[in-house]
Amino acid sequence: MTRHWGGQWSDNGWTARIWAPDADEVGLVLRGQHHGMARQPDGFWSVTVPARAGDEYLFRIDGKDIPDPASRLQAGDVQAPSVVTRPADPAGLAAWxxxxxxxxxxxxxxxxxxxxxxxxxxxxxxxxxxxxxxxxxxxxxxxxxxxxxxxxxxxxxxxxxxxxxxxxxxxxxxxxxxxxxxxxxxxxxxxxxxxxxxxAYIHHAAPRFFDENRHTPWGAAIDFSQAAVQEYWIQCAEYWVGEYCxxxxxxxxxxxxxxxxxxxxxxxxxxxxxxxxxxxxxxxxxxxxxxxxxxxxxxxxxxxxxxxxxxxxxxxxxxxxxxxxxxxxxxxxxxxxxxxxxxxxxxxxxxxxxxxxxxxxxxxxxxxxxxxxxxxxxxxxxxxxxxxxxxxxxxxxxxxxxxxxxxxxxxxxxxxxxxxxxxxxxxxxxxxxxxxxxxxxxxxxxxxxxxxxxxxxxxxxxxxxxxxxxxxxxxxxxxxxxxxxxxxxxxxxxxVVPLLKSGRSAPASVTRHGKALLSATWHFHGGTLELWLSLGQVEPDLKPPQDAAFSVGRVGLDPFALSITARPK
The missing domain is CATH 3.20.20.80 (Glycosidases)
Structure with missing residues (x-):
């Protein structure tokens, strides 16, 4: 079964789909004209119609008109009609x-x-x-x-x-x-x-989208046991990654x-x-x-x-x-x-x-x-x-x-x-x-x-x-x-990047030398990174390496200081 959310183009025209498993009647209102939609066994409703990019549409679910929960473009705010769009031309994306x-x-x-x-x-x-x-x-x-x-x-x-x-x-x-x-x-x-x-008109379209037994700190929890819910989010991610590279x-x-x-x-x-x-x-x-x-x-x-x-x-x-x-x-x-x-x-x-x-x-x-x-x-x-x-x-x-x-x-x-x-x-x-x-x-x-x-x-x-x-x-x-x-x-x-790419060869070792002074060594197949760091401690007798490739302040002499060097194998 096709669990595609929103609009999809084919040789036959533009197909609109929405998941409304508990609805009694669902229709598409395209350019002000109502088109009845057919229910599929999995709770999706669909209809294929002639359409043009830029046409405005709404779904009518049990008498209430709502924008498409998978709308790619709105004619205005979130209460406005959704807009029929075409996918971007993929030409030129392959170079990156x-x-x-x-x-x-x-x-x-x-x-x-x-x-x-x-x-x-x-x-x-x-x-x-x-x-x-x-x-x-x-x-x-x-x-x-x-x-x-x-x-x-x-x-x-x-x-x-x-x-x-x-x-x-x-x-x-x-x-x-x-x-x-x-x-x-x-x-x-x-x-x-x-x-x-x-x-969030998805609540009206598909109450089953949500898990009535859970709640997040920010709103109703989502029921990820539903195949249609999983498809909604996967297709959303596929859209952003694919459409915009x-x-x-x-x-x-x-x-x-x-x-x-x-x-x-x-x-x-x-x-x-x-x-x-x-x-x-x-x-x-x-x-x-x-x-x-x-x-x-x-x-x-x-x-x-x-x-x-x-x-x-x-x-x-x-x-x-x-x-x-x-x-x-x-x-x-x-x-x-x-x-x-x-x-x-x-x-x-x-x-x-x-x-x-x-x-x-x-x-x-x-x-x-x-x-x-x-x-x-x-x-x-x-x-x-x-x-x-x-x-x-x-x-x-x-x-x-x-x-x-x-x-x-x-x-x-x-x-x-x-x-x-x-x-x-x-x-x-x-x-x-x-x-x-x-x-x-x-x-x-x-x-x-x-x-x-x-x-x-x-x-x-x-x-x-x-x-x-x-x-x-x-x-x-x-x-x-x-x-x-x-x-x-x-x-x-x-x-750092070449060492990261070479892969870690052994666990890191970090030593604390006082209240706010430490040294660290990270081991990679390509070599090591050696760091000295002070976050508020002066230790004038300390003798950190003097060949740091990058430093801020003077470790041992300044309360806040950092030095780091890379030692390739």
Missing amino acids: KGRDWAEAVIYELHLGTFTPEGTLAAATAKLAELAGLGITAIEIMPVGQWSGERGWGYDGVLPYSLHPAYGSPDDLRGFVDHAHSLGLMVMLDLVMNHFGPDG LDGLRLDAVHQISGPGADDFMRTFAQRVRAVDPSRAIHLVVEDERNEPGLRQNGYDATWNDDFHHAIHCRLTGESDSYYASFSHDPVGDLCLALERGHIEEGQPRPGRDTPRGEPSGHLPPTGFVNATQTHDQVGNRALGERLLSLADPDGVRVAYALLLVAPYIPMIFMGEERGATTPFLFFADYEGDLAEAVRKGRAAEFAGVASLGEKVPDPLSPDTFARSRLNWSERDAGDWLDLTRRALAFRASH
Whole structure:
């Protein structure tokens, strides 16, 4: 049976399909004309009609007209009709074969705040500067259409449809094509664990899409035991990767993709997405708070490693609230674990955590971890959206950032970090009426216990909150951050990447020399990397190697310092 979602062209015309297993009557309203649809045994309904690209359509399900849950383009907002589209011309796409994952230096950006204009066209003009620094991959925060203009993208309700505030599908194709011409990979953040609160008509079309026995922190849980549900998300990923020649996907909060069928779905998902174009490298990264290695052994390249971030953050800021509790007791000791093994929490009992989390991960390659010192989550989920530079000693932040870029894990930079930006990244949305008020009150209540904030929690619905989150490209590079980024990434490309490609030959060894001083050695078939790092300790009698190929400060003499050298075999 054909479980194709949305529209599909054939010699007979355009076939529209939707899964509505409990509906009594389903029709297609195309250019205002109603066409009855035939029910298939698996709960899909379909009809083949003459159509033209640009025609507007809706599905009429038991008397209610809704846009296509798999709409590739909307005539307006998420309440508007969907638009018939044709696939992109694949000519010219074959020239790009992608890049090896070991070469990845990821740059996470939010299109709406990356530039003053907040568009794909404006972002395209900035790509050459990023490539010139040594960045090799762009990770775009979610673009599936949501209600309103402003938002982070994680409350999308039409995940196949590009959010129109960013531009047109051709603008996205132009962005990707230009990135590829500069040697940049492009990855997209895809949210498959929930739908947003406004405009998710999939609830009306197919209540069975959701698992009534579970709920996520952000909305109704999705039932991945249903074959039609699995196809919806796999086809969504195939669409983005194939239609726009993307180099891969970052999958949001896969720990919420659970229940019967979830494991099989994740395996099939990886196989199908990579099969979109076997001739080029397609990379898959997950966000998975369980700290389990299974997905990386089953078709996925890497996972976001929040453990590394938390150790760095706690050491530099001294914070211990919320999820920082278990990392605040000995952050330098935790950092030693992160540099040696990848994850810190591997199932062992830890102060500040009632239930152990994770499984051993030291057998995984370093490329199985995406490390960061700042992300949209860790900055934006703060009440005031402060970046690390606004919270900690700038010298400490510089050294932590340098460590991120030269350590043999996959580094991810949050937009602006490469230039020492201090612009906040706040939580913002664009709802109206009761939903807007609920979001506003919920955000205020989230931080009500933080006495130092008083009444200062920004209104997430205010356009000013969004405006304040835009990067300030005229901000002076007072700390020579761009030069630091360029030098560190040059070292990485020349020394770290070849060792990563040669493969690990033995486990890493990390030694702690004091309260905040450590050395690390990573062993590869092609040689070794030797690192010395101080995060707030001076030890004048220490004699680290003097032949470092890259350094920040003077280890042993400066409280914050780093040196690293590569020793090829």
